[in-house]
Amino acid sequence: MSGSFRRAPDFERRSDMIEATLDCIADLGIEATTVRAVAARAGISNGLIRHHFESKSNLIMAAYRHTIELMIRPALDVVALPDIPPHERMVKFVTACLGGSVAEPRLLSVWATFISHVRLSPRLAQEHRDGYLTFRRATEQIIDEILTADGRRLPTGELERLGIVVNALIDGLWLEGCLMEDFDEDRLIDLCLRAIESLLDIKLPDIAEIGT
Amino acid sequence: MSGSFRRAPDFERRSDMIEATLDCIADLGIEATTVRAVAARAGISNGLIRHHFESKSNLIMAAYRHTIELMIRPALDVVALPDIPPHERMVKFVTACLGGSVAEPRLLSVWATFISHVRLSPRLAQEHRDGYLTFRRATEQIIDEILTADGRRLPTGELERLGIVVNALIDGLWLEGCLMEDFDEDRLIDLCLRAIESLLDIKLPDIAEIGT
């Protein structure tokens, strides 16, 4: 009666389970994301989950870490690009934040699920805080580069202020874009860039002028 | 063995249950928000919930409608204020969006829980969409009043664009403010107002200059 199975490398199995977990959260909601539902979606038996993750909550936490990674990785990659004009970097940064896989409603569902639990789990709260601050510092860094290139200097505290504001703008537009599917992705990015031009009093290059 | 009880008016009982539901969602998470947990928090027996709400999902939906109301009511009240200078209205509007009970982390937890389910329930999605559009139109209206008072006219589509952007800014700052408790509420409001000044190229009155 016992079907045959395949022994997968540890990392691969864990990845599969994490993916299946995110699938369940997005498609069924966290309240229906049971060990059995995840196992079924990953094509494994339920017992295997506790073999790789000591408990269900460990699996959920691992899934959250993976989600943060999915969300900020594209943007952080832009920050790490070497030898690129600062204004152009900002355009790519915004594009990475509001476009591609980051902008999918699926991801928003998962993100919202975790955000709703930040108050309940100190571990989750810390994980979120780290991600948020990393992101904000990245934003500040790009802003600083741009203003320096333009030969401008900011009063103390102004850079932080602009970082917070630009960050909020990006977050807000990301939310709206994910929730209202009729928003065109390119339009959203253009909207964001023009707003940033106003906020920082700068001129950014057109998206068309920039290569991939 | 049966304890004595009080017969409450229908509306009062329903309100109690809805409040208890929001308490549970915020303090325990939606996955632990069971009929029994809600009943215990409302100080009633579990059977009573199905007597007032036909099913658990009806209760949850009612709780969501109440949450939307909690979130946008203060801001909509500002929009409805008669005989108030447009610039001042904007200041009050932002204050209503980012301050008071709206800015409490509890509310964010509940909001995030519902947002995470928008993809799963067309009813929920419609409810959200209505609330969002109402909110954005309110924002647009105030912006329009301000620019008109300043004797400026916008090209077609620009008002919508500014509405989306200002809305996103408010949403993003609300998020950050709720999640990072060390953000001072007044500072957040000031930050938002200064950003709106840049975005709309206007001058807003100081908060100090305005009465309650």
Added chain:
DNA sequence: CGACAAACTGTACAGTTGAATAATTATTAT
């Protein structure tokens, strides 16, 4: 080959879930 470690399955268990229902109680109308 053969044996050994561990990845993997399937089932069992105690506790919990939403829902249904019978029994009880407070309130209102008469």
Added chain:
DNA sequence: ATAATAATTATTCAACTGTACAGTTTGTCG
């Protein structure tokens, strides 16, 4: 007072939950 009404409780039920664990299968190393 008393009967009628419906709000409320308490219990029951089948289905499901996370976890534990005994047993099966697989790949690897000598």
